[in-house]
Amino acid sequence: MTKREIDPYTGRELTDHEWDGIKELNTPVPKPVYWFLGIGFSICVVLWILLPAWPGISTYTKGILGIDQRDQVNEALAAGKVDRSTWETIVASNDLAELSGNEQILQVAKDAGKVLFEDNCSVCHASGGIGNAGYPTLNDTDWLWGGTVDEIYQTVRGGINSRHDETRFAQMMAYGEMQILSRDEISMLTDYVTSFSEPTQNEQQHTAAAALFETNCSSCHGIDGTGEQLLGAPNLTDAVWLYGGDKPSIYQTIYYGRAGHMPHWDGRISDTDLKLLTLYVSQLSETVSED
Ligand code: HEC
Ligand code: HEC
Known part of the structure; x- marks a missing residue:
């Protein structure tokens, strides 16, 4: 083997490759890289011996520690x-x-x-x-x-x-659609029902609405509007609403009825x-x- 040419500037060996008068340095891989590879491989070998590692045709190497995640599961x-x-x-x-x-x-x-x-x-x-x-x-x-x-x-x-x-059977009739009550009566009742939870309404109007409520609604919701659990008739006085407590929603409930399923x-x-x-x-x- 002929001795390789030495680069005068770095003192390193040159490879034989040459491109248009430029020659490539022969830079070796740094030593620490070999050490790390060596240490890494040794750790692998130790783990292969201790733990399940290599697959075989029908089984695998079990490792001398006998650890098996399948057993744990x-x-x-x-x-x-x-x-x-x-x-x-x-x-x-x-x-x-x-x-x-x-x-x-x-x-x-x-x-x-x-x-x-x-x-x-x-x-x-x-x-x-x-x-x-x-x-x-x-x-x-x-x-x-x-x-x-x-x-x-x-x-x-x-x-x-x-x-x-x-x-369980819950049925709130469609008082408007079935023409049991007029639109005006439903509006009055809407105000009246609202007044259970927001008592700010006109007293006089209430007397008429209270009578309507008693005739049409109290059999299920009770005269005071507190509801009847045996019939699934909600408490109307507690500001908890299934279908909404704003006036349009209450009107809608009375006009079209409700039957939750x-x-x-x-x-x-x-x-x-x-x-x-x-x-x-x-x-x-x-x-x-x-x-
Ligand atoms: C036959 C029994 C019955 C009668 C009579 C009845 N209701 Fe009801 N009402 C119910 C039931 C049951 C519900 C709940 C329906 C559901 O959950 O699907 C209900 C729901 C309501 C709701 C909705 C409450 C909410 O939380 O959203 C309002 C308001 C209401 N009724 C007002 C009235 C008014 C006003 C009348 C009289 C015009 C009336 N109800 C008559 C059984 C009745
Ligand atoms: C398809 C929709 C739907 C599904 C799914 C459903 N529910 Fe309901 N549930 C309702 C409706 C609507 C009501 C109210 C019915 C009425 O108006 O009375 C209700 C009422 C109830 C009530 C009565 C509440 C009260 O205030 O008395 C209970 C309890 C309940 N559901 C529990 C359950 C449980 C538990 C499940 C699952 C196994 C379930 N629901 C699945 C629609 C549903």
Whole structure:
């Protein structure tokens, strides 16, 4: 081998490549790069020996530490199953009154019930049950159909105006469309209904409207307008509105009537899940009333 030419300026060897009189320096890779490569490779070898690493045809090298994430997953799943079967048995074999006194089950309902709620109910009632126009808020203490666990269970199980045999039935007649009341009478009633929650109206007009209300509306909403949960007739005095409390919305409600529809869940989800949902919904309002 002939000795390579030395570059007079840097003192480095030159390669034999030459372009138009310019020659290329033979610059070696710096030593630290080799050290790092060497250290990195040694660490790999150690890890290959300790941990599962190389795939084979039907198996793989297991590593001398015997660590296997599949085992860890299986253990976690088995623990979850034992957990689930314990609380599932408790939920299935106790009634709601007993379950609502069981802290552990209430906690399960908070977690598992939340998932069920988000999957099945939030399309209408919104995430966390905060409600939408026409879809009641479930995280308050204002109930159309009653807020005890048994009442909530019945509402969810049979639905409202649904095809289930045990559906709840809510019907507010279309007083205008069916020509039961004139437009003027409906306007008077609109003012009157508004006055329940905003008492600033003309007294004299009220006497006539009160009579109309008593004849037409009190059978469901009560003479004082506080509603009747057995009929799903809302409390009109509390400034909580399902369909809006401004005058045009109230007029619309009286003129065209309202009949909210909620599908039944009996047969679509298991009874255990129904109970969990009930406990979840009932806890939504508890957190609010504690405030
Ligand atoms: C398709 C829309 C829809 C879905 C989905 C739905 N709901 Fe409803 N829900 C309604 C409507 C509308 C009402 C009010 C009906 C009425 O006017 O009385 C209601 C009422 C209720 C009430 C009664 C509230 C009260 O104040 O008494 C409860 C409780 C309830 N829903 C729970 C649920 C749960 C739990 C789910 C999920 C399993 C669910 N809903 C899914 C539409 C829905
Ligand atoms: C047969 C029973 C019944 C009668 C009579 C009745 N209502 Fe209703 N009313 C209901 C029901 C049930 C609802 C709830 C409908 C729903 O949730 O879909 C309702 C809803 C309403 C609402 C909407 C409340 C809200 O939160 O948005 C207003 C306002 C109202 N009624 C006013 C009246 C007035 C005024 C009269 C008399 C002209 C009257 N109602 C007569 C059953 C009745």
